[in-house]
Amino acid sequence: MFRGRLEAGPRALGHRSILASPLQPGVMERLNDRVKFREPFRPFAPVVLADHAADYFTLGQPSPFMSIASGATDLACQAIPSIVHVNGTARVQTVTREQNRFLAEVLAAFGARTGYPVLINTSLNIKGKPICGTPEAALDCLTGSGLDGLLLGTRITHGAVKIGYSFWGFMGAGITDTPDGGRSHRATLIDGLTAAGHHVVFLQVNRDLDEARDDLGDRYTWEQRLPDIDVLMCEWRWPIPGRNTTACGTPGHTCDLHRQDELLAHYTCDRYLPTLLWDKDLQLPGDHRLRHADNVTVCEAALHPRAGAARLLFPVADAALDNADPVALAAASRDLPLVYIGNQYDRDAEFDRYFAPVAATVPIASPGNGPPPSAGPS
Structure with missing residues (x-):
């Protein structure tokens, strides 16, 4: 269960927890062997509705932080022995609706179904991982262990995840003079996610077909509405004067900012879905509210991302690496003395300082993204 804010302290108390039925035969062995990958004798702690704690434990006081060991009653030892250690104790967590309404309702529902408002509660991680x-x-953790499912925010997923992806570019060659550096690696990422068993739907118009007349067939799925998804992933878009800051319908206008705002409002804010923002061009302001949202992860294509961001590099297909011969590549002829790959967004000073002086000494050809730099012959 991955829900709400990350708790501070030594125990998982229901926001980053693995919950299991103590009534399931062999539950301890399964948790230790297939989920936690640890020694079979390791015990698991119970979580119980506070109003029913006295039926199963002799503690006689609240234990909201799972920090006190308690004796187990005869009922607990006989009916749910999986939560009782060999010495007859349990490190119990008591829960009230005021402390954690959602977890209390889960326990109440389990109690109504089984007669026992008690669950096993252990931290959401595997051995050796935080x-x-x-x-x-x-x-x-879900895909690398024996968990049956994962509650992400308000949605349950069972291994395969439905990812809503927004990028406002092309999956194929696209249009040469349209800035879209993502064409070099986007298909590799999406194909890798699909090969891992996930379903990816592009939350935008099919620009490959509409603008580039490139029919990719049924290889990918585009959706302009707001379909049900498990995770939202956006290649972060920002205001670019003359393109997405103009009025809708203006020649050259793109609606990528409008669509991004719509997606974030619907999925991230209203539905509280896990959201990944890939800030490739470092355009997400440092004080942007999304950086502080519990359900948002900001990623950068950098070996050393800025504080608060995670690393997500541009992927290269495994087959390309496996089939590459470094000796042959090093020996190949090179008819281009200088190559610059990338865009020039907000890098004019660095571009003029480092690249343009060298570019002035050689002929320049620009395959896309606008005219070549002014320095040097063109």
Whole structure:
């Protein structure tokens, strides 16, 4: 369960927890062997509705932080022995609706169904890993262990995840003179996610077909409405004068900012879905409110991302790396003495200082993204 704010302290208390039925035969062995990957004798702590704690534990006081060991009653030892250690104790957590309404309702529902408002509660992580701090870590925990499912915010997923992806570019070659550096790696990322069993839907118009007349067939899915998804991933868009800051319908206008705002409002804010913002061009302001949202992870394409951001580099297909011969590549002829790959957004000073002086000494050809730099022959 990955829900709400990350708790501070030594125990997972229901926001980053693995919950299991103590009534399931072999539950301890399964948790230790297939989920936690640890020694079979390791015990698990119970969480119980505070109003029913006395039925199962002799503690006689609230224990909201799972920090006190208690004796177990005969009822607990006989009916739910999986939560009782070999010495007859349990490190219990008591819960009230005031402390955690959602977890209390889960316990009440389980109690109504089974007669026992008690669950096993252990931290959402596997052996050797920290407690899951991001939706991506929680999904890795799900796919890398024997968990049956994962509650991400308000949605339950079972291994495969439906990802809503927004990029406002092209999956194929696109249009040469349209700035879109993502064409170099976007398909590799999406194909990798699909190969891992996830379903990706592009939350935008099919620009490949509409503008580039490139029919990619049924290889990908585009959706202009707001479909049900598990996770939202956006290549962060920002205001670019003359393109997405003009009025809708103006020649050259793109609606990428409008669509991004719509997606973030619907999925991230209203539905509280896990959201990944890929800030490739470092355009997300440092004080932007989304940087502080519990359900948002900001990623940068950098070996050393800025504080608060995670690393998400541009991917290269495994097959390309596996089939590459470094000796042959090093020996190949090179008819281009100088190459610059990328865009020039907000890098004019660095571009003029480092690249333009060298570019002035060689012929320049620009395959896309506008005219070549003014220095040097063109």
